[in-house]
Structure formats: C-alpha cells, structure tokens
Amino acid sequence: DAGVTQSPTHLIKTRGQQVTLRCSPISGHKSVSWYQQVLGQGPQFIFQYYEKEERGRGNFPDRFSARQFPNYSSELNVNALLLGDSALYLCASSLGPIANTGELFFGEGSRLTVL
Amino acid sequence: GENVEQHPSTLSVQEGDSAVIKCTYSDSASNYFPWYKQELGKGPQLIIDIRSNVGEKKDQRIAVTLNKTAKHFSLHITETQPEDSAVYFCAAPDNYGQNFVFGPGTRLSVLP
Numbered sequence: 001d002a003g004v005t006q007s008p009t010h011l012i013k014t015r016g017q018q019v020t021l022r023c024s025p026i027s028g029h030k031s032v033s034w035y036q037q038v039l040g041q042g043p044q045f046i047f048q049y050y051e052k053e054e055r056g057r058g059n060f061p062d063r064f065s066a067r068q069f070p071n072y073s074s075e076l077n078v079n080a081l082l083l084g085d086s087a088l089y090l091c092a093s094s095l096g097p098i099a100n101t102g103e104l105f106f107g108e109g110s111r112l113t114v115l
Numbered sequence: 116g117e118n119v120e121q122h123p124s125t126l127s128v129q130e131g132d133s134a135v136i137k138c139t140y141s142d143s144a145s146n147y148f149p150w151y152k153q154e155l156g157k158g159p160q161l162i163i164d165i166r167s168n169v170g171e172k173k174d175q176r177i178a179v180t181l182n183k184t185a186k187h188f189s190l191h192i193t194e195t196q197p198e199d200s201a202v203y204f205c206a207a208p209d210n211y212g213q214n215f216v217f218g219p220g221t222r223l224s225v226l227p
Binding site for chain 2: 004033035040041042043044045048055056058090097098103104105106107108109
C-alpha cells in the first residue's frame, strides 16, 4: 500500500518567490496535517485539514496557506518566501481529525531551500 | 498550550546496551503519546505509542512507560543495534487535541 506521498522532494527558491507543495494521504485517510521541521528541531504544526475544512492552524504568518481537495490530497502554499522558511515540510495523514484518537503517518517531506 | 520537553538531546551507547529517552508534558488532559524515529533524509516514522489507560507497552526490543501523575513518558530500547541510530521524537496532543506538539528530539548513536 502506498504511504503518504509528497512532491517535490527538493526545491530551491529565492527570497520573495512563492512555492506550492503537494501531498497525497494514505488511501482512506481523510485528514492531512502540515508540519515545518527546521534543521535540528522537532516538527512544528502549521495546518490541519479534515474533510476539506481547516481544523487547526499553528502559529505561522498569513503567508502560509493550504487547502484540501475532494480526493483528500492537499497543497501548502507559501508566499513572499524568507530565508527563515528554509526547512523540511512534512505532510502527515490520519484517519480522523483528533490527535488523541490515533496515529499520524508522515511522508518523506519536501526540503525547501530559500536563497 | 501543551509543552513537551525531551532529554537527553544526544545519547551514545555501545551496541547491545540499553537506551532510555524521557519526555515530560504539561497538559494533564493528554491521553495519547507516540514516539517517532527519524532517519537521515526521511520523514518521522511511528515506532510505538501508548494511551493513558495503560502504564507500559512493549514491542520486541522497544517499550514505552507512562507516568500520568508525574506527566512523563519514556522510550526504552534494549539490545541496541547500529540501525537504531537515528533521531527520536516524542509527542503529545495539543490542548485542542487536533495536532501534536513534538519534543526537540534525541540523537541516538549506537557505537559498534
């Protein structure tokens, strides 16, 4: 069975540009979450979507946005890129929206470098 | 909000020895605690988890213990092998239960 798939795996952008990252959850999973992982730190929550609705938002600026499609795949958009946005962006899927109820499965991530 | 601390930040053990990583959390309402292993260049992989209605869970060489009163849980790896070398993260649900707050990670090195 396919796990969580993310694209692209690596990308390089310059300051001020915009980027779109894509994620396909595990088949049957209806919730997608996005996390940012800066080198040497734990993942930090950005967004959660369940059944195409935003269910949670972390402490990130409005330059970050996301959406979930009818097939439960998701996109994360970041506008006006800053050097500090350089990180590994992780997508995770789960059956339901509530963290207390169960497992979160991560993809391999999209490594964004901003020059 | 939920705060998760993790110790130690780095841990080196000899192959065959045991390793223990400890996490503390702040929200007493949290009731699900996963541990993730992240190898270089990969996403975190769930290796074991525990719910608050049990105090210990084992899966072969890996175990997790939970002390709800003290609000801490620990990962125990016995008979460590070189392939256990990775960064390990603990996590706990945030106050709304909609996402996870991760610890800062422990880099485990198993020396042959």
